[in-house]
Amino acid sequence: MKTFYTADHHLHHSGMELSFGKIVETFEKPERAEIILARVKEVGLGPILTPQDYELAPIKRVHTPDYVDFLKGVYEEWQAAGRDGEVWPYSWRHRSMPPIDKAPSGLDARLSYYSFDMAGSITATTWQAAKRAADTALAGADAVLGGERTAFSLCRPPGHHAGRDFFGGYCYLNNAAIAVQRFRDAGRSRVAVLDVDYHHGNGTQEIFYDRADVLVASMHGDPDFEFPFHLGYARERGEGAGEGFNLNYPLPSGTQWPEWSAAFEDACRRIEAFDAQALVVSLGVDTYKEDPISQFKLDTPHFSEIGARIAALDLPTLFVMEGGYAIGALGVNAVNVLTGFEQAG
Ligand SMILES: NCCCNCCCCCC(O)(O)C(F)(F)F
Numbered sequence: 123m124k125t126f127y128t129a130d131h132h133l134h135h136s137g138m139e140l141s142f143g144k145i146v147e148t149f150e151k152p153e154r155a156e157i158i159l160a161r162v163k164e165v166g167l168g169p170i171l172t173p174q175d176y177e178l179a180p181i182k183r184v185h186t187p188d189y190v191d192f193l194k195g196v197y198e199e200w201q202a203a204g205r206d207g208e209v210w211p212y213s214w215r216h217r218s219m220p221p222i223d224k225a226p227s228g229l230d231a232r233l234s235y236y237s238f239d240m241a242g243s244i245t246a247t248t249w250q251a252a253k254r255a256a257d258t259a260l261a262g263a264d265a266v267l268g269g270e271r272t273a274f275s276l277c278r279p280p281g282h283h284a285g286r287d288f289f290g291g292y293c294y295l296n297n298a299a300i301a302v303q304r305f306r307d308a309g310r311s312r313v314a315v316l317d318v319d320y321h322h323g324n325g326t327q328e329i330f331y332d333r334a335d336v337l338v339a340s341m342h343g344d345p346d347f348e349f350p351f352h353l354g355y356a357r358e359r360g361e362g363a364g365e366g367f368n369l370n371y372p373l374p375s376g377t378q379w380p381e382w383s384a385a386f387e388d389a390c391r392r393i394e395a396f397d398a399q400a401l402v403v404s405l406g407v408d409t410y411k412e413d414p415i416s417q418f419k420l421d422t423p424h425f426s427e428i429g430a431r432i433a434a435l436d437l438p439t440l441f442v443m444e445g446g447y448a449i450g451a452l453g454v455n456a457v458n459v460l461t462g463f464e465q466a467g
Pocket residue numbers: 139140141142150241280281282283291292293319320321322349406408415444445446
């Protein structure tokens with residue numbers, strides 16, 4: 123299996139995170155990608171390739187031009203406003219406030235408008251890192267389109283919380299969604315997304331919510347207690363033409379393999395029935411029992427089982443890295459999915 127990776131991910135590293143009332147080192151740190159890369163090399167998964175520069179067109183097939191322009195230029199605006207340090211939003215719309223449908227002019231107002239949380243900042247080079255993560259997903263998609271049965275896009279920063287025009291949850295560009303659209307633009311008429319990250323892929327849901335050509339399935343911490351909270355319920359099944367093509371499997375805190383895998387199996391069966399021509403897996407391994415910010419109890423051997431079951435879907439498959447924060451097990455858990463896939467033959 124080919125792995126696509128660029129050291130440009132180091133260009134994004136938020137200087138802090140507010141976690142349970144304390145300022146801590148961000149959980150989404152560059153070391154994560156290095157640990158996974160080291161494990162890829164250790165098991166001899168296959169070639170490690172640097173993605174080309176795909177420029178902006180494929181990104182704008184998913185994200186709005188005004189949002190892309192905002193992400194690209196906001197750090198410079200921040201500096202021009204005489205501010206140093208990192209760009210942080212700090213206020214968001216409450217459900218009692220009427221929605222606005224066009225971007226305000228103020229810098230902090232637009233930061234609020236184009237985001238939904240402050241899990242991560244925008245540094246001087248975050249845009250470059252996010253753009254290169256999208257390139258990494260595109261290169262993986264092109265490898266699969268070129269005939270590879272599967273590929274691994276070792277993306278950082280992650281993407282599945284980013285919507286058409288908003289960042290949050292450590293995500294700025296939705297790498298998996300950009301890859302999905304790449305498959306669609308190459309003529310694959312139906313593409314499935316399987317999001318196994320512990321957190322609901324709210325961005326991916328939003329991007330494809332009204333579409334019947336992309337089936338999105340996600341099993342995740344129930345929003346009643348878990349980030350991103352406000353959505354990810356089973357009742358959210360898509361809208362318009364997309365009705366029935368969004369599948370949410372919210373699960374309780376403490377979920378273990380039997381319950382998690384039952385939801386996963388149901389999602390796999392729905393994907394089989396969807397008759398897709400390609401599959402994009404949002405691969406988060408924060409479902410692991412020792413993940414510092416997550417509440418599920420999967421164990422390392424289970425990640426191999428996940429990979430084997432995905433292989434049984436018998437679809438051209440792109441794995442796109444999302445979350446996972448248990449530094450000691452992150453590499454083994456993530457790569458177990460990939461070797462589990464390959465060993466299933
Ligand atoms: N400070 C403790 C609360 C953390 N709140 C943010 C959680 C973000 C999860 C991100 C992720 O794991 O879903 C991704 F795949 F996108 F990376």
